[in-house]
Amino acid sequence: MSPVFALRINNIVREALSNSTRHAQASHRWIRLSLAENAIHLIIGDNGDGFSTVRKRRAGHGLRNMAARAKQISAIFTLKSAPGEGTRVMVDIPLKKEHIYE
Ligand SMILES: Nc1ncnc2c1ncn2[C@@H]1O[C@H](COP(=O)(O)OP(=O)(O)O)[C@@H](O)[C@H]1O
Ligand SMILES: [Mg+2]
Numbered sequence: 142m143s144p145v146f147a148l149r150i151n152n153i154v155r156e157a158l159s160n161s162t163r164h165a166q167a168s169h170r171w172i173r174l175s176l177a178e179n180a181i182h183l184i185i186g187d188n189g190d191g192f193s194t195v196r197k198r199r200a201g202h203g204l205r206n207m208a209a210r211a212k213q214i215s216a217i218f219t220l221k222s223a224p225g226e227g228t229r230v231m232v233d234i235p236l237k238k239e240h241i242y243e
Contacts, residue, residue, distance in 0.1 A: 149210045150183065150232070156203045157185035157230040165189025165228060183232040191226045 161170050167189030175182045211218035211232050222228040
């Protein structure tokens with residue numbers, strides 16, 4: 142895995158954890174990284190306040206940047222949150238045989 146690829150994943154994890162620390166009032170947060178046959182699944186989750194993903198937000202660019210970084214590594218970015226239900230940031234990175242990740 143190239144340094145650029147790792148850096149983008151690292152940036153996503155940092156922003157998700159930073160959001161969770163600043164906005165969620167969570168008592169529990171976790172990172173789960175799992176390897177499937179043809180994908181890496183990454184979840185950054187918390188059991189905090191959650192928020193509406195439908196309502197327009199005027200806040201920063203963190204969520205948008207995470208989605209953009211995921212796209213740069215051909216990953217699928219999914220944000221799951223709702224008021225009172227915590228938040229999960231999910232990144233699914235498809236693995237292709239013989240493909241060099243950079
Ligand atoms: N883990 C989370 N728990 C609760 N609210 C969140 C979480 N992550 C994001 N949010 C909400 O989404 C908004 C937008 O996040 P973001 O785009 O990263 O901007 P910023 O962090 O600068 O406010 C936050 O202001 C917050 O209201
Ligand atoms: Mg943020």
